[in-house]
Amino acid sequence: MIFAANFKTNHTRSSTKLYLDALSQKIAAKKSEDQVYIFPPATALDHYKGDFTLGAQNAYPTQNGAFTGEIGLDQLEEFDIKTILIGHSERRELMGESQEKVAEKFDFFKAQGFEIIYCIGEPLEVREQGDESVNIYLLEQFEGIDTAYEKLIIAYEPIWAIGTGRSATMEEIVSTHKALRKAVACPLLYGGSANPDNIKEIAAIENVDGVLVGSASLDAEKFASMILS
Numbered sequence: 001m002i003f004a005a006n007f008k009t010n011h012t013r014s015s016t017k018l019y020l021d022a023l024s025q026k027i028a029a030k031k032s033e034d035q036v037y038i039f040p041p042a043t044a045l046d047h048y049k050g051d052f053t054l055g056a057q058n059a060y061p062t063q064n065g066a067f068t069g070e071i072g073l074d075q076l077e078e079f080d081i082k083t084i085l086i087g088h089s090e091r092r093e094l095m096g097e098s099q100e101k102v103a104e105k106f107d108f109f110k111a112q113g114f115e116i117i118y119c120i121g122e123p124l125e126v127r128e129q130g131d132e133s134v135n136i137y138l139l140e141q142f143e144g145i146d147t148a149y150e151k152l153i154i155a156y157e158p159i160w161a162i163g164t165g166r167s168a169t170m171e172e173i174v175s176t177h178k179a180l181r182k183a184v185a186c187p188l189l190y191g192g193s194a195n196p197d198n199i200k201e202i203a204a205i206e207n208v209d210g211v212l213v214g215s216a217s218l219d220a221e222k223f224a225s226m227i228l229s
């Protein structure tokens with residue numbers, strides 16, 4: 001299983017260090033095949049030691065340059081970051097990232113050999129139209145994306161389940177991941193209110209290869225309990 005923690009705009013450099021020290025101790029007993037990814041805010045990227053991969057939540061598709069407020073490859077290479085989240089719904093919805101921009105980022109970081117966790121997900125009004133509409137909507141988010149890229153992981157995150165405490169039902173996850181599996185061969189993560197109470201059930205679903213966790217990942221003990229569950 002893959003356990004990925006997306007801190008979003010939470011934690012500082014100093015609290016991230018404390019978190020990773022605590023997490024490392026706790027997950028020393030994890031199964032060796034389980035993989036842990038941590039996506040702290042850009043200001044907390046650093047060289048950390050431990051049995052996890054550090055990634056960037058976002059970056060601009062450039063080596064460097066005049067892109068106020070953004071970070072590029074120079075800033076990631078300083079800390080040997082080779083993993084990135086692309087297409088998170090908060091970037092699409094709140095920051096107005098178009099599919100075209102998302103695909104441009106994907107191409108850029110693919111060309112740099114990055115491991116990419118590519119996020120897709122539907123809004124509530126689409127989910128309410130049923131499985132077929134959801135599947136059509138999700139496949140549209142593959143426009144311009146090389147889904148055969150060997151370092152690709154896809155995270156399915158229904159937007160209405162993110163940070164709401166309302167996870168998708170097991171049936172919804174089963175049917176969506178089944179449909180995605182028909183379209184792509186890469187690992188598939190589920191994200192959206194995954195937490196210590198529902199992780200066992202989610203992890204047991206066929207075609208779920210891991211989870212992308214927001215809120216429940218912010219506390220090292222809580223996240224560790226999901227990894228060890």
Ligand SMILES: O=C[C@H](O)COP(=O)(O)O
Nearest residue numbers: 006162163192193214215
């Ligand atoms: O990237 C993580 C997801 O947006 C899930 O967030 P959440 O676990 O707070 O619902």
